Amino acid sequence: MPIYNAPNKDIQFVLHDLLKVSEQDIPGFDDLDRDFTSAVVEEAGKVASEVLHPLNVVGDTEGCVMENGVVRTPTGFKEAFEQMKEGGWTAMDCDPEYGGQGLPYVMHTAAQEPFVSANMAFNMYQGLTHGAYSAIYAHGSDEQKQKYLPKMVSCEWTGTMNLTEPHCGTDLGLMRTKAVPNDDGSYKISGQKIFISAGEHDMAENIIHLVLAKIQGGPEGIKGVSLFIVPKFMVNDDGSLGARNGVACGKIEEKMGIHGNSTCVMNYDEATGYLVGEEHKGMRAMFTMMNEARLGVGLQGYAQAESAYQNAVAYANDRLQGRDVTGAKNPDGPADPLIVHPDIRRNLMDQKSFVEGARAFTFWGAYLIDRAHKNQDAEADGLISLMTPVIKGFLTDKGFEYATAAQQVYGGHGYIEEWGMSQYARDARIAMIYEGANGVQALDLVGRKLALDGGKHVMAFFEMIKTFIKENEGNEALNKDFLTPLKAASKDLQAAGMYFMQNATKPNNALSGSYDFMHMMGHVCLGLMWARMAKAAMEALEGGASDTEFYETKIATGRYYMARQLPATAMHLARINTGGDTIMALEAANF
């Protein structure tokens, strides 16, 4: 049975030592003092460990089952969902007008991490609802908000996002689902949507589907896509439930992982739908919530790696195998624990330094979202737009890589389902695919975000690194182990950006390097996070912090990342500089 303990201390470190949330001039942030966040984070961690984590393997083993159109979630999910609702965990950052607690998004993110680490498939029921809430909140009419949001905030009703169709995922302009106007202002929605997470289940009395469809007679392609609310059960004006709507789950998919979440084929047969926002502006409505959704998926990536890492550490301390080459560490035992071996440590340090860096990066992203939304800060908005594909693409690629690396520590036992390590890898795998496959994230980054607003945001990012280095290069310890490698990596990243600019007229040269650029930028971002965290830890030690071991470990972990991971940027740059010729050389038939 795998273990999970929420990393409360590290979450607090990121919130307070790194981001200094309670000192920020953002509405609501002054409430986030150490005691308050500690109480929330500890309680979330407790729920995660005690309620959600024990159901993780159950969800994987049982999966969801569909019988006579009814989808049954795994044993215990329903009860756990009730507990989440009762605890108010579904409403943290939602608007108090609709029953939410109005907390900052960064606080929501800090509480989400343990839930996702403990049981990713379970948490998606709530996560999708949150996404649907955000879309209606941003684009729905007052009437729609009043009608749907209170029950979605409380998760009495859950939500879904319906984008993909059998023949189109990334290229939604090919969409075929149709919307035909009714006389009363509503629409008849017909078509088939696939890969709909939480599309049908038994944990809520109603499901509010958000559906992209084309209104007949509208513009061709992506410009003719509109967003609709399609409730499973019609909602009467008094809020009571009416007739069943013309939407049904056709089947649930057998997947590699996240078995506890029902992934549905949804069939719409003249279902009644209500337009959200303007006609043909459905994609815009989707885009406004994309930063949050993609940050949430990036979090899934590293949160699975965190869980897998905790187990790998436990196993490495427990399993006796071989001897330390420099002398027995457990001379009275039959062998030393795995953790004495350098290559096991190399593996664990890779995991640890990634997860902690990724946590800082993700929370920083959430903080930028707060700054953008609550302060109408355009710079923060531009920066998080730039970072979003990196958070999503890099953290999920690496999250899967390290969940797999943690599995490797177990040797043969890692491959046996009973030990639970396979599930972390299988669950983490989806995060690289959904919410825009990672190749699409790289395309978004290089093809769109770099040049956005005249390249202003990426320049601001470079400037931020430069300023940080300049301000701190007098700090010798920081300079040698952190600033010097950060400077080199940032220089590589700028050189790659320069290459793309010089090749603006040859888009294949730039796009051939997009994936490398995304990873390179991921390393630079984590490098920046580590340099900042090291500085914060050094300051804490200088300030006489009592938990010296924690801060010293933090600095040592950062040193590892800078020394062993940042050299990857030079490799990515070398690849990018080879351009597109070798990539585009073959005729399609010769693959």
Next chain:
Amino acid sequence: MPIYNAPNKDIQFVLHDLLKVSEQDIPGFDDLDRDFTSAVVEEAGKVASEVLHPLNVVGDTEGCVMENGVVRTPTGFKEAFEQMKEGGWTAMDCDPEYGGQGLPYVMHTAAQEPFVSANMAFNMYQGLTHGAYSAIYAHGSDEQKQKYLPKMVSCEWTGTMNLTEPHCGTDLGLMRTKAVPNDDGSYKISGQKIFISAGEHDMAENIIHLVLAKIQGGPEGIKGVSLFIVPKFMVNDDGSLGARNGVACGKIEEKMGIHGNSTCVMNYDEATGYLVGEEHKGMRAMFTMMNEARLGVGLQGYAQAESAYQNAVAYANDRLQGRDVTGAKNPDGPADPLIVHPDIRRNLMDQKSFVEGARAFTFWGAYLIDRAHKNQDAEADGLISLMTPVIKGFLTDKGFEYATAAQQVYGGHGYIEEWGMSQYARDARIAMIYEGANGVQALDLVGRKLALDGGKHVMAFFEMIKTFIKENEGNEALNKDFLTPLKAASKDLQAAGMYFMQNATKPNNALSGSYDFMHMMGHVCLGLMWARMAKAAMEALEGGASDTEFYETKIATGRYYMARQLPATAMHLARINTGGDTIMALEAANF
């Protein structure tokens, strides 16, 4: 339903253009002319595509089932196994004295690849038997050989390898399984072995278990381990089957993949066993077959990537999504096929250039094994010993990475089991673990093989690269795109070797870089293979070969590998040069 077509043309290219097998001065190789190998390879490919491949998904879905101690293999496996036996596919490189065909190991390897690509789990029943055959062939008495080998060559009886116990895998010195001498020269074997592939099943009338155990009173630890034959059914002197022996399958494991192969807990309860070779020399008997076994696992790695790649190419050509940024390639269709997009091509070229390089590397390894065994060539033996951990570790890491990358091309469909791409990744995953986890391969390479015979073999390898570069640097096309990057990568590898030598007294510094070194050496080996293949392809084109497209594609694919993959060596070197300090910095309690 996934596809699979054996890459006959490429297999022939490696055998004849690259290795020039029929021109080699090795007994049996002069039979390997193009017509003969083509006939064998094509027929193997046909069996793979038509018989084994259709059972791959069946095996994954049904798995093996144990009822009342009987293990039932998936539907169709038994019939397919009969076909393999009838076709003589189980006997290719075995000694004719015991019913084999006596073909070179490289030919066996060339025929194995399609079998493994088509159905890895199925092929393991035969693969394990082959391993057990080799151990008995090398170390058994004449009587044992006469008694067991003919039926094992024909696969009427299958074989297993019993090493791992619940508390020990890598560190077999901790073994508890006991052997107590009987009066008649046999032994009573008692203990539990786990992860025994093909330990129990319904496809053979008898199963010959090779079991490592400790004879009571023998030396402590690994030096007291002996090897035993423990048949499931006792074998009478006339070859007929006698009573059931005291060995039984306790349970079969639920695994992440290779569901079609039964992975068994085997319980030995005073089972009758027969010593193979000398007392306490069990590990030596194991080691002699390790090169072959590990090469076979390396082959599994790239063979799964090959299958996954073929499907990814088909999907990329088929699926219409988005438009070529340089202008529509399918203007009459609703969108262009995925393969127009640079990042999809980047991904497919990664896969293609790896698989073809890996095939060459593996076949070259098999050829070295032939040279070592059939010519008693000590240099070849030293070289393959050096290469074995690289073939196993690098090719299985990359094989899994690229099976996963192929899955990514499918977007959401890649995560749905129905499409078959998940299975390639899940099956490939085990190859990184069994037959010595890849971290152990890296340790073997850096801790043992580099220094073997005074470092003679690694020096010979460097010399081989140097000579090849020197002999060909007049060839301008080869020099620019192939020899120059190979020289740089080889220089990185030598620098890493130098670092290890300088740190001989600080073993943690060397071992901290072992994994990076293994990957670095993998890239140099594939770089060497690609340089040689490019030269062979250029010569074929100069010689007026008719299939110019094949050879030009080969050169272009090699150019990709050299340009985009070889820069990894500099990153690995940079990591290695940071030594062990950042890796060993933390106390175990601070992970």
